[in-house]
Amino acid sequence: MSAKTANRVATIVIISVAVFIVALLAGLLGFILVRGIGHISFDFLTSAPQTIKAGGGIGPQLFNSLFLLVLTLIITVPLGVGAGIYMSEYAKPGRFTDFIRLIVEVLSSFPSIVVGLFGLLVIVNLFGLGFSLFSGALALTVFNLPLMVRITEQAIRGVPREQKEASLALGLSRWKTITSVMMPIALPTIITGTILASGRVFGEAAALLFTAGMTSPRLDFSNWNPLSPTSPLNPFRPAETLAVHIWKINSEGLAPDAAQIAAGASAVLVIVVLLFNFTARWFGRYMYKKLTASK
Amino acid sequence: MTTKFEVNELQLHYGEFHALKQISLSIPERSVNALIGPSGCGKSTFLRTLNRMNDMISSVRVDGEIKLSGTNIYDTGMDVEELRKRVGMVFQQPNPFPKSIYENVAFGPRLHRKPGRKELDEIVEKSLRGASLWDEVKDDLHKSALGLSGGQQQRLCIARALAVNPEVLLMDESTSALDPISTLKIEELIQELKKDYTIVMVTHNMHQAARVSDYTTFFLNGEVIESSPTEKLFSTPVDHRTEQYITGRFG
Numbered sequence: 001m002s003a004k005t006a007n008r009v010a011t012i013v014i015i016s017v018a019v020f021i022v023a024l025l026a027g028l029l030g031f032i033l034v035r036g037i038g039h040i041s042f043d044f045l046t047s048a049p050q051t052i053k054a055g056g057g058i059g060p061q062l063f064n065s066l067f068l069l070v071l072t073l074i075i076t077v078p079l080g081v082g083a084g085i086y087m088s089e090y091a092k093p094g095r096f097t098d099f100i101r102l103i104v105e106v107l108s109s110f111p112s113i114v115v116g117l118f119g120l121l122v123i124v125n126l127f128g129l130g131f132s133l134f135s136g137a138l139a140l141t142v143f144n145l146p147l148m149v150r151i152t153e154q155a156i157r158g159v160p161r162e163q164k165e166a167s168l169a170l171g172l173s174r175w176k177t178i179t180s181v182m183m184p185i186a187l188p189t190i191i192t193g194t195i196l197a198s199g200r201v202f203g204e205a206a207a208l209l210f211t212a213g214m215t216s217p218r219l220d221f222s223n224w225n226p227l228s229p230t231s232p233l234n235p236f237r238p239a240e241t242l243a244v245h246i247w248k249i250n251s252e253g254l255a256p257d258a259a260q261i262a263a264g265a266s267a268v269l270v271i272v273v274l275l276f277n278f279t280a281r282w283f284g285r286y287m288y289k290k291l292t293a294s295k
Numbered sequence: 296m297t298t299k300f301e302v303n304e305l306q307l308h309y310g311e312f313h314a315l316k317q318i319s320l321s322i323p324e325r326s327v328n329a330l331i332g333p334s335g336c337g338k339s340t341f342l343r344t345l346n347r348m349n350d351m352i353s354s355v356r357v358d359g360e361i362k363l364s365g366t367n368i369y370d371t372g373m374d375v376e377e378l379r380k381r382v383g384m385v386f387q388q389p390n391p392f393p394k395s396i397y398e399n400v401a402f403g404p405r406l407h408r409k410p411g412r413k414e415l416d417e418i419v420e421k422s423l424r425g426a427s428l429w430d431e432v433k434d435d436l437h438k439s440a441l442g443l444s445g446g447q448q449q450r451l452c453i454a455r456a457l458a459v460n461p462e463v464l465l466m467d468e469s470t471s472a473l474d475p476i477s478t479l480k481i482e483e484l485i486q487e488l489k490k491d492y493t494i495v496m497v498t499h500n501m502h503q504a505a506r507v508s509d510y511t512t513f514f515l516n517g518e519v520i521e522s523s524p525t526e527k528l529f530s531t532p533v534d535h536r537t538e539q540y541i542t543g544r545f546g
Contacts, residue, residue: 162388162390163390167392168348168351170455172406173376
């Protein structure tokens, strides 16, 4: 085979692989959206589910998913950013940091059902937090924290050395250099990464089955006292999220329209995750422009 | 003339590598001092010992002493941040912050001692004038510094360094990334600045050293081969290696 033919064959193979992947993704997304999008309505997004009657919605589940995401971010962002700054700026590179990095990698690739069972044993039972949003948020922390550490570490490492040196040479302390020069430059990358990581948290089901639980109490959306058991804001109440809801009605749903509800809920889930991705891209580009172009 | 820096038997190791060997040198106040030598001779490393920028690298070990106006800057009680306020630095590549022109100059003073708005305006104007940039940017102070040309960015970096009121200005090949006209402007600026500041500059350009500096030090393989008034070093070098280098036979 001449070099020219080899080149042509390789090009064709690579293009067909790319087309295959795109077609697979488009088919998957299209299937979920086409099946579910007809079922989405304002009523569907806001009303409570029905057990045996048709016409139930996913309102509380959607709220639970978003609230759980916020709780998880409240826990993981400060910890993850702090650890990321430590790893990139303070820790001396050596066996210890390599070890931390290894643990971070292992944690983020843990099977989620294992994290769910760990959550059940330790968070729910041993710590006595019960099936609750807070338990769920702690379980999700196991995946999300390593991501946050890695995102922050890479973002801070990505700050040009010249910028750091410029600040240090002006007599600024290491901490002031980090907060007033490096963080502003790294922030767009950190925020973009956080939004992308949120997609995973939003779609997670297995880790939440045994931590946040598979039921929601009757919620009173006019009660905003976080300590009341019927308040949606109470972090210590059980909460079924959207992804868990899809799994549950698919496997044991009794309502006659369970299949449509599952399809509709799946479409909502996919749309929200896509929204996260587009927001992250848009925000990244916006910040990049803001940082580089003149006003 | 008073001595600004007095360097005594300075040694620097990068891990096992002996980068600076027994450097002894004195740098007079309010003068321009050029450090020349081939690549890898240690001139930039030496420059970075003067404001302890080498501290950033964990494998670096420094022995000997460098006295700044009589105090050893490598004493354990030395406040490195205070030192760097007194000894400013301008780098090879212009490195303004991705902020406005005003914010770049105000950056140091604002974080060090929170001056009032009016005082800050004065510092910014004075520093930009000091760096011969004021007339070009006075109407665009709140535009991004990244919109300036390379030469303007470099003068902005000089203004940013001047704003914290240093005594010494270190320049690490600060014109090597610039075009000839911008280079000329900075060379003229250096002549102005030496009335108030002590300037130590690394340059790979011997003609620049001859044009701009009062004293020249020739480095080779981590050692100071020769240090004398510029005119003397270029006309009647004592060491034959200096002569070979300045006549272009190596490096």
